[in-house]
Amino acid sequence: MSLLRFDAVKQGTSREPVKAVERKESVGIFFAEAVFDRKSMRQYLSNDSFTQLCQCIDSGEPIDYHLADAVASGMRLWAMDHGVTHYTHWFQPLTDGTAEKHDSFVSPDNNGGVIEEFSGKLLRQQEPDASSFPNGGLRNTFEARGYSAWDPSSPAFIIDDTLCIPTVFIAYTGEALDYKTPLLRSLEALNKEATRVAKYFYPNVKNCTTYLGWEQEYFLVDESLYVARPDLRLTGRTLMGHESAKNQQLDDHYFGAIPERVQEYMKDLETECYRMAIPVKTRHNEVAPNQFELAPVYEECNLANDHNVLLMSIMKRIARKHHFHLLLHEKPYMGVNGSGKHCNWSIGTNEGVNLFSPGKDSAENLRFVCFVAITLMSVYKNNGLLKASIASATNVHRLGGNEAPPSIISCFLGSEVSDILERFISSSYDEAIVRNAKKELSLGVGQIPELLLDNTDRNRTSPFAFTGNRFEFRAVGSSANCAAPMLALCTALAFQMKDFADSVDRSIAKGKSIQSALYDVIRDYLNESQPIHFDGNGYSKEWHEEAARRGLNIEKNVPLLFDAYTTSEAVKMFETLGVLTSHELQARNEVKWEVYVKKVQIESRVLGDLCLNHIIPVVTRYQTMLLDNAKKLQEVFGDTKEYEELSKGTKEMIRKVCRHLTAIYEMVEEMTECRKIANRIEDLRSRALEYEQKVFPYLDKIRYHVDHLELIVDDEIWPLPKYRELLFIH
Ligand code: ADP
Ligand code: MG
The missing domain is CATH 3.10.20.70 (Glutamine synthetase, N-terminal domain)
Structure with a gap:
C-alpha cells in the first residue's frame, strides 16, 4: 500500500474550510x-x-x-x-x-x-x-x-x-x-511618442500614460496531495499522470459555484490585496477543475505590474494558510486548460482621453483609427519579438493547444472595426478625413459605435485582440512578469509612433496638408500591416498554413525565438529609444537561455528519478503479481487448452507491462546521455537548442508509457496522486 498517496487523499478530502479573517470595517477604511x-x-x-x-x-x-x-x-x-x-x-x-x-x-x-x-x-x-x-x-x-x-x-x-x-x-x-528598469524606460519612450501623435488631434496634450489591467489565472491543489507529487513540488507541473475520465468536458466548473474552501481563500486574498491597494475586482472559476481567475481594475502600467508581482507572492502565502498550494505554472496538468495572464492595455492622455476608445464622434473615430493603425503596424513588424517576450520553457506547454492562444501572433479587430478600416483604405483622402462642424479633423467613412464592448465577438482564439476600448495580449503566461511583454510592446509601439510622427511631419514640412499627411501614413500602415490582421479561428490548421504564407513568425522553438531580441532591427529600436542597449539585450538573452536549460534539465532529472524510484519498482511488483497469477493458473489447469484461454488476458497484460517498462528504462538512460552531451556545450544558446531538440522530446515520450501503465497497474499500489485526485479535491 502506497501510504503517502492515500493519506494525502484522506487528508485532502476531510479538510474543513479555514475561515477567512472578516474585517468589520468597510473596504474603504482598510x-x-x-x-x-x-x-x-x-x-x-x-x-x-x-x-x-x-x-x-x-x-x-x-x-x-x-x-x-x-x-x-x-x-x-x-x-x-x-x-x-x-x-x-x-x-x-x-x-x-x-x-x-x-x-x-x-x-x-x-x-x-x-x-x-x-x-x-x-x-x-x-x-x-x-x-x-x-x-x-x-x-x-x-x-x-x-x-x-x-x-x-x-x-x-x-x-x-x-x-x-x-x-x-x-x-x-x-x-x-531586472525587469523594472527597461519597463520604466519603455513607458517613458511611449509617453513621449504617443504624446507627439496625440497632439495631431488634441494640441494641448502634455503627456500620455500606459495602463495595464492583468487577469491572473491559477490552480489550487490540496497541500497534502501536492507534497505527495515530487514533480509538482520540484517543477511546478505534473510530468506524468493519465487524464482523469472526467475533467472539463462538461464545463461544469467554469463560472460554477466557487467551492467553500476556495471561497474562504479568495476572501482572505482579497482582503490582503485591498490592504496593499491592489484594486481587485473580479474572481471566478476558470475552465479547468481547480482553476480560478482574479482580475483588478486597471492601473498605470508600472504600478499594475508591481501589483501583479506582489499579488503572486501574496497568493502563495495565503494559499498555505488554507492548506492549498498555488500553482502558477502555465500547464500544471496535461489535457486540461493551462493558465495565462491576459494583459489588457491602453494609453490615455493627461486630458483623460483613452486613445483606443472609438469615442463618441467622428473626430474621435479618426484618432481611434490612427492609433489602431499604428498598433497593427507595430505588432506586425514585431510579431516575432512579441512572441519571444512571452516565450518560456513553461509557457510553451500552453501555447498552441486548442485552449490557449496559438503560437502565432495576430490581431483580432472584430467586424465593425475591420469594416471601417477597409472603407478607409479604399477611400480617397478627402473622403476618408474631413473637417466636422467644429472644424476638427474627423473620420469621413462612417461612424464607429462608442461602446463596442458588447458588440465585439470576443474571439478567444486570438493572442492579441481588440476588446472594445483596449487591446488584450493573451499569450502571456500565468507565471510571467508582465514587464517582459509590456516592455517589448511599449518599445515597439513607441518606435512605430515615432516613425508615424516623423513621416507625417516630413510630409507637412514638404507642404502637404495635415489631412493628407495623416491619410497617407495611416493608409500605408493599414495596407502594409494587413497580414497581422486575422479575425478567424486561430486554432485551425488552415490558419497555420495561411500565417506562414503571410510571412508571420510561426517558430515554436523557444530558445530560437529569443533571437528576435537581437536582430539588427530590434537592436536599433531598443537603442534608439534608450530602452536597452545591444549589450543588455544580448546579456538578457543569455539569462533566458540559461533559465531554459535549467528548467528542462530539472524536469528531465525529476522525471528520470521518478521513473527509476517510484514507477519502475511499483510496476515491477505488479508485474510479479501477474506472473505469479499466470503460473498459478498453470498449476491448477495444467498445460491445457483451457489454461491457454483463461490466461490470455493476464499474459497480454504481462506483455504490455513489460514493453512499457522496457521503454521507460531505455529512454531514461538515453535521456540522461543526451543531457550529458548537452551539458558539455559551452555556448548557452547552443546548449539551450540542444536541450530543446534532444532532451525535451523525451519528457513526453517517457510520459506516454508511464501514463499507460497508470491505467493498467492496480490502483492500490500506484504511488502518485492521480489527476482525478489532484483536480477534484478542494
Ligand atoms: P474578460 O475576462 O472578459 O477579458 P475581465 O473583466 O476579467 O474581462 O478583465 C478585464 C480586464 O481589463 C480588467 O483587468 C480591467 O481592469 C482591464 N481593463 C478594462 N478596461 C481597460 C483599459 N481601458 N485599459 C486597460 N485595461 C483595461
Ligand atoms: Mg480577458
Whole structure:
C-alpha cells in the first residue's frame, strides 16, 4: 500500500474550510492601509516635502538628498507606527518572483547603544549582496556589484514587519539587471511618442500614460496531495499522470459555484490585496477543475505590474494558510486548460482621453483609427519579438493547444472595426478625413459605435485582440512578469509612433496638408500591416498554413525565438529609444537561455528519478503479481487448452507491462546521455537548442508509457496522486 498517496487523499478530502479573517470595517477604511500612499504621506510628511514629492512623482523629476531624507524619516515613522522593524529594497531580478534583503532600522549609536534610523541615502540606494542573480555576464561578480535604487512612482508597502521599497536593480555600469528598469524606460519612450501623435488631434496634450489591467489565472491543489507529487513540488507541473475520465468536458466548473474552501481563500486574498491597494475586482472559476481567475481594475502600467508581482507572492502565502498550494505554472496538468495572464492595455492622455476608445464622434473615430493603425503596424513588424517576450520553457506547454492562444501572433479587430478600416483604405483622402462642424479633423467613412464592448465577438482564439476600448495580449503566461511583454510592446509601439510622427511631419514640412499627411501614413500602415490582421479561428490548421504564407513568425522553438531580441532591427529600436542597449539585450538573452536549460534539465532529472524510484519498482511488483497469477493458473489447469484461454488476458497484460517498462528504462538512460552531451556545450544558446531538440522530446515520450501503465497497474499500489485526485479535491 502506497501510504503517502492515500493519506494525502484522506487528508485532502476531510479538510474543513479555514475561515477567512472578516474585517468589520468597510473596504474603504482598510484599503491601502499597508501602503505609504498619498494619504499616509500627507500625514507623515511636512507640507513642503509632501508637495515636492508629489511633484517629483508626477513629473518624473529626480528627488534630491534633502527631500529623500525627509521622505525617509516620514516613511520610517509611518512604518514603525505599523509595527515595522525592518526595511528592504524590493526588486524584480530576471528570475521569477522578487528579491529582497531585509535590514533592521537599528544602528549602533557609537555610545554602546542603538538608535533606529532610516536616512534618505538608505531609501534611495541599497547594495544587496545579490551576486548570484542571473545577469548574463553583465556584472562580473569579482568587479562590480549591482545596486537597487528607489522607484518613487510605486509606493512603499508593508509585509509583516518589513517595509518594502520598490526599486530598480542595476549594475554600476548602469545596465539593467531586472525587469523594472527597461519597463520604466519603455513607458517613458511611449509617453513621449504617443504624446507627439496625440497632439495631431488634441494640441494641448502634455503627456500620455500606459495602463495595464492583468487577469491572473491559477490552480489550487490540496497541500497534502501536492507534497505527495515530487514533480509538482520540484517543477511546478505534473510530468506524468493519465487524464482523469472526467475533467472539463462538461464545463461544469467554469463560472460554477466557487467551492467553500476556495471561497474562504479568495476572501482572505482579497482582503490582503485591498490592504496593499491592489484594486481587485473580479474572481471566478476558470475552465479547468481547480482553476480560478482574479482580475483588478486597471492601473498605470508600472504600478499594475508591481501589483501583479506582489499579488503572486501574496497568493502563495495565503494559499498555505488554507492548506492549498498555488500553482502558477502555465500547464500544471496535461489535457486540461493551462493558465495565462491576459494583459489588457491602453494609453490615455493627461486630458483623460483613452486613445483606443472609438469615442463618441467622428473626430474621435479618426484618432481611434490612427492609433489602431499604428498598433497593427507595430505588432506586425514585431510579431516575432512579441512572441519571444512571452516565450518560456513553461509557457510553451500552453501555447498552441486548442485552449490557449496559438503560437502565432495576430490581431483580432472584430467586424465593425475591420469594416471601417477597409472603407478607409479604399477611400480617397478627402473622403476618408474631413473637417466636422467644429472644424476638427474627423473620420469621413462612417461612424464607429462608442461602446463596442458588447458588440465585439470576443474571439478567444486570438493572442492579441481588440476588446472594445483596449487591446488584450493573451499569450502571456500565468507565471510571467508582465514587464517582459509590456516592455517589448511599449518599445515597439513607441518606435512605430515615432516613425508615424516623423513621416507625417516630413510630409507637412514638404507642404502637404495635415489631412493628407495623416491619410497617407495611416493608409500605408493599414495596407502594409494587413497580414497581422486575422479575425478567424486561430486554432485551425488552415490558419497555420495561411500565417506562414503571410510571412508571420510561426517558430515554436523557444530558445530560437529569443533571437528576435537581437536582430539588427530590434537592436536599433531598443537603442534608439534608450530602452536597452545591444549589450543588455544580448546579456538578457543569455539569462533566458540559461533559465531554459535549467528548467528542462530539472524536469528531465525529476522525471528520470521518478521513473527509476517510484514507477519502475511499483510496476515491477505488479508485474510479479501477474506472473505469479499466470503460473498459478498453470498449476491448477495444467498445460491445457483451457489454461491457454483463461490466461490470455493476464499474459497480454504481462506483455504490455513489460514493453512499457522496457521503454521507460531505455529512454531514461538515453535521456540522461543526451543531457550529458548537452551539458558539455559551452555556448548557452547552443546548449539551450540542444536541450530543446534532444532532451525535451523525451519528457513526453517517457510520459506516454508511464501514463499507460497508470491505467493498467492496480490502483492500490500506484504511488502518485492521480489527476482525478489532484483536480477534484478542494
Ligand atoms: P474578460 O475576462 O472578459 O477579458 P475581465 O473583466 O476579467 O474581462 O478583465 C478585464 C480586464 O481589463 C480588467 O483587468 C480591467 O481592469 C482591464 N481593463 C478594462 N478596461 C481597460 C483599459 N481601458 N485599459 C486597460 N485595461 C483595461
Ligand atoms: Mg480577458
